[in-house]
Amino acid sequence: MYLKTTKNNLHSVAIGIVALALSSGAFADSNKLLWTTNGHYYQRFERTFTYDESKAYCESLSGHLATVTSDQETVFIGQNLLTPVSSFNYYYLGASDAAQEGFWKWITGESWSYVNFDSTQPSNGAGENYLTVRGGSASASWLWYDSPVSSTGVNGLICEWSFNNYISAAAIGDYNANGSTDIAGLYVDYKTGRHFVIIRDGATNTALKLIGFALNDSAPLGIAAISDLNGNGAQEVAVLYNETATGFSKVHIRDSLSGALLKNFNVLNPTLKPKSITQSPDLNGNGFSEFTVTGVNTVTGGTRVEIRDGSTNLIIQDANF
Ligand SMILES: [Ca+2]
Numbered sequence: 030m031y032l033k034t035t036k037n038n039l040h041s042v043a044i045g046i047v048a049l050a051l052s053s054g055a056f057a058d059s060n061k062l063l064w065t066t067n068g069h070y071y072q073r074f075e076r077t078f079t080y081d082e083s084k085a086y087c088e089s090l091s092g093h094l095a096t097v098t099s100d101q102e103t104v105f106i107g108q109n110l111l112t113p114v115s116s117f118n119y120y121y122l123g124a125s126d127a128a129q130e131g132f133w134k135w136i137t138g139e140s141w142s143y144v145n146f147d148s149t150q151p152s153n154g155a156g157e158n159y160l161t162v163r164g165g166s167a168s169a170s171w172l173w174y175d176s177p178v179s180s181t182g183v184n185g186l187i188c189e190w191s192f193n194n195y196i197s198a199a200a201i202g203d204y205n206a207n208g209s210t211d212i213a214g215l216y217v218d219y220k221t222g223r224h225f226v227i228i229r230d231g232a233t234n235t236a237l238k239l240i241g242f243a244l245n246d247s248a249p250l251g252i253a254a255i256s257d258l259n260g261n262g263a264q265e266v267a268v269l270y271n272e273t274a275t276g277f278s279k280v281h282i283r284d285s286l287s288g289a290l291l292k293n294f295n296v297l298n299p300t301l302k303p304k305s306i307t308q309s310p311d312l313n314g315n316g317f318s319e320f321t322v323t324g325v326n327t328v329t330g331g332t333r334v335e336i337r338d339g340s341t342n343l344i345i346q347d348a349n350f
Pocket residue numbers: 095096097098102189191
């Protein structure tokens with residue numbers, strides 16, 4: 030990364046004073062921008078993150094570190110995300126050759142065919158196995174460098190949203206009464222960040238119903254189908270959340286026919302990180318099926334399991350592992 034061309038060194042001297050003035054955290058994150066050519070969204074974040082933290086950050090937003098696979102994509106990112114920042118700034122992209130030196134791979138699995146390294150790059154310095162792109166307003170700036178996993182020389186990261194993030198799925202009986210069990214899939218919409226459950230016919234794959242869940246930054250973790258609670262003949266859908274604002278584990282239950290929110294309540298306790306929700310048969314004989322939530326104590330590593338009644342939401346059985 031740190032081998033610079035003579036041209037860049039001269040460039041550095043010439044605008045060094047300007048860069049100094051801008052170097053004290055002067056840049057704001059970009060907006061999340063749509064590239065209409067491929068329908069993907071992109072955003073630049075100013076963060077002092079390692080590569081691993083950067084990767085996890087994009088994933089926490091249901092995106093991925095950006096993959097740049099064409100000159101047009103370089104130009105879009107360059108003109109819209111990199112032009113407002115200094116040519117002394119570097120940003121992580123989603124590629125690495127850490128597994129095998131010289132064999133770069135995009136984290137999305139896209140083929141490594143387009144490359145845009147600076148002429149001196151990759152310099153293959155010790156540990157320089159992570160891709161960065163340089164800021165600035167000229168296309169000559171938007172070149173790639175191999176950087177360490179952690180560096181004070183890296184100023185942030187670029188996230189890309191290119192597909193819906195599917196979290197989990199559950200069987201939901203025969204929703205359209207055609208003799209086949211149907212499947213409810215939970216995902217985060219990459220365009221809006223909103224959480225949806227889509228029900229598809231198990232035999233034909235036809236989309237039968239789209240149910241909107243939360244529109245916030247809480248992470249949805251799983252889905253369970255439970256018995257009809259409001260007596261309209263359609264089963265309900267329960268989604269487990271880790272509510273960012275409060276740290277609480279929450280279950281939201283919506284009617285699968287109307288999409289109406291029927292219940293919103295806490296499970297586990299705040300010392301536990303929620304992990305999963307699954308459906309269980311009616312164990313206490315009240316005619317309503319149950320659901321099971323699992324949480325992990327991040328300090329001790331212990332796991333807690335609560336089986337709760339689908340109607341009362343009270344604990345029927347619990348265990349600590
Ligand atoms: Ca891409």
